[in-house]
Amino acid sequence: MGQIIDRLYKHNAIIYKVLLFFLTAGAIVYLFPRGGQFKYDFALGKPWQYGNLYAPFDFAIYKGDIEIEKEKEELALESKKYFAYDNSVPNAVLSRFKEQINKIAISDSLNKKQIQRLYKRGILIINLIYEYGFINENSAEARVNDKNEMIILRKGNSVESILFSKLIQSKDILPFIDEKTKDFVEYNQQLLISNLANVIKPNIRFDEKFTRKELEEEIKNLSYTKGMVSKGELIIEKGGIIEGKRYQILQSYQQASQSTTWSKSNYSWILSGYAVLVSLALLMLLLFLIRYRPDIFNNNNKVTFIFFNVFIMILVQTLVVKANADYVYVVPLSILPIVLKAFFDARLGLFTHVLTVLLLGFIVPNSFEFIYLHIIAGIVTILTVSELYKRANLFISIGQITLIYMITYLAFSIIKEGSFSEINWLYFGLFAANGLLSFLSVFFIYFYEKLFGLVSDVTLLELSNTNSKLLRELNEKAPGTFQHSMQVANLAEAAANEIGANSMLVRTGALYHDIGKMVNPTYFTENQVTEVSPHNELSPKDSARIILDHVINGIEIAKKNNLPDRIIDFIRTHHGTSITYYFYKMELDNNPNREVDKKKFQYQGPIPFSRETAILMICDAAEAASKSIKEPSADKIDKLIDRIIEKQKNDNQFINSDITFREIEKIKKIIKSKLMNIYHLRIEYPD
Secondary structure: OHHHHHHHHHOHHHHHHHHHHHHHHHHHHHHOOOOOOOOOOOOOOOEOOOOOEEOOOOEEEEOOHHHHHHHHHHHHHHOOOEEEEOOHHHHHHHHHHHHHHHOOOOEOOEOHHHHHHHHHHHHHHHHHHOOOOEEOHHHHHHHOOOOOOEEEEEEOOEEEEEEHHHOEEHHHHHHHHHHHOOOOOHHHHHHHHHHHHHHOOOOEEEOHHHHHHHHHHHHHOOOOEEEEEOOOOEEEOOOOEOOHHHHHHHHHHHHHHHHHHOOHHHHHHHHHHHHHHHHHHHHHHHHHHHHHOHHHHOOHHHHHHHHHHHHHHHHHHHHHHHHOHHHHHHOOOOHHHHHHHHHOOHHHHHHHHHHHHHHHOOOOOOHHHHHHHHHHHHHHHHHHOOOOOOHHHHHHHHHHHHHHHHHHHHHHHHHHHOOOOOOOOHHHHHHHHHHHHHOHHHHHHHHHHHHHOOOOHHHHHHHOOOOOHHHHHHHHHOHHHHHHHHHHHHHHHHHHHHHOOOHHHHHHHHHHOOHHHHOOHHHOHHHOOOOOOHHHHOOHHHHHHHHHHHHHHHHHHHHHOOOOHHHHHHHHHOOOOOEOHHHHHHHHHHOOOOOOOHHHHEOOOOOOOOHHHHHHHHHHHHHHHHOOOOOOOHHHHHHHHHHHHHHHHHOOOOOOOOOOHHHHHHHHHHHHHHHHHHOOOOOOOOO
């Protein structure tokens, strides 16, 4: 049992990566659509690229979305409108009218018989008005367009169909009463009209609940198919143009095939297929890291960061597709290569982006168009986004990315539609929104720095500020070392620019590479203000130990001040596994007859493992050695730099740094030029 635990502990990093791999693969497969992939790829307006296609089974032809929406609109216009009849209103009107008549006093102009006649005529008019009902004009016009339209009038539990024109509206009420009382003398007529106008009120209202229920029932019974395709029937011949009915039949066949494929019997097989494809994509990413980025692969934190970003992008895109597939291009996938390039490099950013887009091809509609468009946009992102600490660069890059999206989509649309008239201009708005959302990459970079402990160019810019607390302390305690670090930073930055390395990273690393010298500053030549060296009172071994310890002390100080690991790497590697040759030679001279342990005079390493750390090693040694030249000349500097770099090459200090001989030659050339400028030297011309 103990041996098993020991093995697990020894291989915990690999076990973690395996668990991360399967967890990510499972989560991505879970997001995939619940249906098999259609075996044919086709697009509207393009020729059929396969052989003659015959229906393998009977299936219905489904109507298109536009066609269904049109039919729903027609149903909404044609569906019966329900109106509710309020029986309590006529009774209340009759009672109030009776009260009004009873209040009329007998006079010379109006006797009892005439009042009785007014009452009877009023009752007749009220009954005629409420025979079908009185509806408010505003309510009616909002619901019915044609007066001759048939409506459903609901009286309690009974319903009847009538013409809408039979209902009396507000605008018709006075003409109707006037017509029914024209045989009265003017005074009596006006009196009756006045009394009726005071009591009559609408008793018909639009019954929205019943109308909506009726419409929903009609929509429920709406047929979503229009015909059948029989087994063995030719669907499309080879080379036929996919348009019109053919396109609808192919879409119907695709839908029928997917519903047939995704059944309980083959559920596990389809999931297995998805799992294999996703696993292959993630495996390619791991193999890329093993082969080309071993330092990232060996860091579980960084591998988790990469897998996490891939999953987040797939998750967000899936949620958008499920909500509304029309907004598929609003997701700013360019954030992925921007973030990965900010923390790692362009090659890893593009490789990861391409794999992510390929996986998304299983989720989105029009997968070829989606994949092509996003891969092109990803390439443009990698080529244009640089130096994120310069705000203008990000604005310009995202503008270019958005423009590429629009141009590429425009080209696809012209190919599909054959003209500009059918282009969906909504997508241009989506691409603009995509560009605006891409600015969130700045937020994500800041968030990931805190969450995963990574470092970006923005952080490097902050750290390279010489007014920062740690660099001010270095300047106060070891001013000579501070000046040396500044000179090395300038040389390293120029060398990095020359070979296309990360100049901001190497400059920041150079500023902090010697902070360990603050512990014993006077034991380093650049900080000695007198000719008396404290090493004179120490043995070569003790002196070497103090010199060697500045790397360990630097790492401790850096960790105490929360410097990022990428900066600490420069402190670890700037001397590689070289030896303090001066004290080693002194120990040999003092003990000619005794074997000297070389390891006690050797830095623990590791050797540089990137171009940036290799540049710092070269520039640090070159700048320090140049101070030892008593009478600097172009020839002396030239030979000194050649000798230093050749020794580092012979000591195998660059074998892990992925730097080429050609790049080293460029670095030598730029260092020589800079040092000559520092010492104000010119090349001596022959007589």
